[in-house]
Amino acid sequence: MDRRRFLSLAGVGAAGSAMALPGLTWPPLQERRYPLRRLQSVAGDGLTLTAGVSTADFGPGRAEAWTLNGEFPAPTIRIRRGERTRILLQNELPEPTILHWHGLDVPEAADGHPRLAVGPGESYRYDFTVSDRAGLYWYHPHTHERTAPQTYKGMAGLLVVEDETDTSLSLPAGEFEIPLILQDKRTGGGAPLRYAASMGPDMMMGYLGDTPFANGVAHATVDVRRGLYRLRVLNASNARIFDLALSTGASLTLVGSDGGLLERPTRLRRIMLGTGERVDLLADFSNLQPGDRVLLRSLEFRVPGMMGMGMGGRGMGGRGMGRGGMMGGMAGVPPQGAPMDLLEFVMTDEPAEPPSPIPETLSSIPTPRIDADTPRREFRFESMMMSHTINGRAFAMDRIDLRVPLGQTEVWTIVNTSRLPHPVHVHVGQFRVLSRTGGRGRIMPWEAGLKDTVLVFPDERVEIAVRFDEHPGLFLLHCHNLEHEDMGMMLNFQVE
Numbered sequence: 001m002d003r004r005r006f007l008s009l010a011g012v013g014a015a016g017s018a019m020a021l022p023g024l025t026w027p028p029l030q031e032r033r034y035p036l037r038r039l040q041s042v043a044g045d046g047l048t049l050t051a052g053v054s055t056a057d058f059g060p061g062r063a064e065a066w067t068l069n070g071e072f073p074a075p076t077i078r079i080r081r082g083e084r085t086r087i088l089l090q091n092e093l094p095e096p097t098i099l100h101w102h103g104l105d106v107p108e109a110a111d112g113h114p115r116l117a118v119g120p121g122e123s124y125r126y127d128f129t130v131s132d133r134a135g136l137y138w139y140h141p142h143t144h145e146r147t148a149p150q151t152y153k154g155m156a157g158l159l160v161v162e163d164e165t166d167t168s169l170s171l172p173a174g175e176f177e178i179p180l181i182l183q184d185k186r187t188g189g190g191a192p193l194r195y196a197a198s199m200g201p202d203m204m205m206g207y208l209g210d211t212p213f214a215n216g217v218a219h220a221t222v223d224v225r226r227g228l229y230r231l232r233v234l235n236a237s238n239a240r241i242f243d244l245a246l247s248t249g250a251s252l253t254l255v256g257s258d259g260g261l262l263e264r265p266t267r268l269r270r271i272m273l274g275t276g277e278r279v280d281l282l283a284d285f286s287n288l289q290p291g292d293r294v295l296l297r298s299l300e301f302r303v304p305g306m307m308g309m310g311m312g313g314r315g316m317g318g319r320g321m322g323r324g325g326m327m328g329g330m331a332g333v334p335p336q337g338a339p340m341d342l343l344e345f346v347m348t349d350e351p352a353e354p355p356s357p358i359p360e361t362l363s364s365i366p367t368p369r370i371d372a373d374t375p376r377r378e379f380r381f382e383s384m385m386m387s388h389t390i391n392g393r394a395f396a397m398d399r400i401d402l403r404v405p406l407g408q409t410e411v412w413t414i415v416n417t418s419r420l421p422h423p424v425h426v427h428v429g430q431f432r433v434l435s436r437t438g439g440r441g442r443i444m445p446w447e448a449g450l451k452d453t454v455l456v457f458p459d460e461r462v463e464i465a466v467r468f469d470e471h472p473g474l475f476l477l478h479c480h481n482l483e484h485e486d487m488g489m490m491l492n493f494q495v496e
Contacts, residue, residue: 033221033344034059036214039158039179041078044085044130049074049099052092056154058185058192059218065193066093066153072216073181073236074139074157079130081163087126091118097150098124100142101159102276103258103452104132105429108473114144115397131470132429133363133450134166135260136179136232136278144397148207148238148482149195154216156181156236165363166261170356172230172282178222179232182273182342184209184240185218188332192218197483204386205420206239206481210333212298214343221344226288227352230255231281231296235273238482241303241336241421241455245270246283247295253358256280259430259450261363266445270299274423274455276480279446282358283345290349300339303421304439305458336421365449368409368432368465375410377402381456381479381489383418388479394488400474401491409467416456422484425453426466427475428495434463453480468495 049068056065056072068074079085091097096119100112109116110128118124137159141150158179171177185192186209197207214220231252235242246252251267258278271279285294334340382389393401404410411434414424430450433443439460447454456462468475478490 032060033219034217036220036222036343037217039073039076039181039215041076041160044077044079044087044159045083046086047075047077048088048090050090050092051097051155053094056193056216058213058216059220063191063193066150066155068155068157071157072154074155076158076160076179077139078160078162081130081132081134081161084129085126089118089124089126091120091122091124094120095143095146096120097141097143097146097155099126099139100427101126101128101137101139102425103135103137103430104128104130104159105470107471108475111427111473111475112142113474113476114142117143130161132161133260134161134163135256135258136160136234136280138234138236138278140236145486148197148486151236151482152185152195152207152238153193158232158234160232161260169261169359169362171255172228172355176225176227176352177230177232179215179234180343181215181234181236182242183213183237184340185211185213186333187211187218200386203483203487204383205336206483208240208333208336209237212340212342221346223348224285224345225350225352226290226347227284227286228355229283229285231283232278233273233281234278235275237275239275239336241275241301241423242273242298242340242342243270243301244273244279244342245297245299247297247341250284253282253284254279254446255282255358255362257446257449258452262449263363263365264361265358268445271446272301272444272455273446274421274453274480275482276423276425276453277446277455284355285345285347286352286355288347290347292347294345294347295341296343296345298340298342301337303337303457306336306419306421368467370409370411370434370465375408376413377410378413378415379477379491380415380417381422381424383420383422383484383489386487388484388487388489390477390489390491393491395478395490395492399492400494403494403496404466404468406472406495407467407469409465412464412466414454414456414462414464416458416460419458421455421457421481422489423453423455423480424462424477425480426464426477428468428471431464431466434465436463437461472496
């Protein structure tokens with residue numbers, strides 16, 4: 001990579017400046033927490049989203065952010081299935097941008113391909129009808145070589161699709177539904193939204209932070225009544241994987257993933273969430289006492305085969321050496337797999353109404369038909385020597401890497417030949433995970449439904465069934481570690 005491209009990725013210069021907070025001392029985790037921001041929803045049709053530079057309140061202070069409509073996080077959009085959605089993106093940033101509707105099956109013109117980015121002072125109109133199942137989706141920039149910094153600085157928001165199937169189940173709603181955008185940020189120097197990636201480990205491993213953020217708030221806390229809550233969780237970090245669990249050791253009930261409800265609920269004590277992935281969880285606080293505190297945590301874990309990793313991913317050099325024992329600007333940043341307390345729940349003295357029983361059956365998900373004649377393709381995700389590629393090639397904007405027939409099921413095998421984890425995202429709708437060999441060697445419970453992103457560890461081969469029925473056009477397959485994506489781990493495929 002040449003210096004000019006690296007500076008573009010890292011956001012050095014006027015376009016990447018940030019507001020410093022002189023004298024800010026970061027509080028120890030156990031001493032002080034800040035109220036969680038409850039996300040308010042807006043309707044999608046007729047919405048204008050203005051991208052610009054503003055100031056965001058992140059709990060212990062304020063910092064410069066890149067926002068949509070001045071909100072941090074970006075506005076939460078609620079849409080009914082079958083509803084027409086017309087959104088205007090107005091760009092008031094000092095550089096081009098475009099938005100991608102992550103997980104939605106939309107026409108080519110609405111998908112947010114980087115070639116569609118608009119410059120400062122320009123606008124882009126989206127017009128699509130939502131055909132996807134009810135579920136938690138999201139939106140974020142997809143600008144060529146600038147997805148990582150623009151998303152990190154604040155331009156990401158939730159998109160909730162609703163339909164009759166979901167509402168008929170009487171799952172917790174209103175104050176008992178808490179949408180959560182989980183991220184990690186670097187708080188050193190008091191400017192947590194400044195993107196300052198180093199040339200070495202940040203671009204190789206991905207940009208990891210030292211502080212947990214929930215809904216744009218550092219070290220967040222929220223008061224809850226003693227009852228059943230629906231937690232709708234997005235991992236919107238640039239690179240950090242979360243291994244979710246409650247500090248009490250109690251189980252969480254998994255009811256949905258990327259593409260909406262699963263067929264049946266599953267009780268789990270830990271759930272691993274790669275970047276871009278979502279889960280729909282039920283947490284039962286009804287047996288706790290007023291004043292009790294429960295933490296949503298990311299547990300310590302090790303990525304099998306990750307280069308130089310050991311001791312839960314700290315690396316042979318320890319935490320001060322950065323991830324995987326690699327040197328270079330990483331002091332004080334917890335490595336991939338380090339434990340992190342993400343959000344605190346505090347029980348109030350007000351009990352909730354007794355919850356409705358959790359249904360034994362949630363939804364029906366079609367099973368793809370696979371036989372000996374089903375076309376198959378293989379994609380090798382490779383990372384080495386500051387290079388991230390698919391099948392040995394870095395992304396080229398004007399190159400079509402493969403052509404896929406409209407309306408035909410294919411089996412795609414994702415092979416991770418690198419020493420790093422790769423959350424792999426397919427644009428334009430959802431797929432089914434068929435198998436995993438090597439590494440963890442099985443399909444995880446949160447991969448049992450419809451997915452648009454799947455986490456692939458080193459030495460794993462994951463088979464997925466894809467089918468594109470609605471929209472011909474040019475779409476993307478890429479790693480959702482945003483630094484990997486910006487550095488070229490992405491390809492174009494043409495549906496025709």
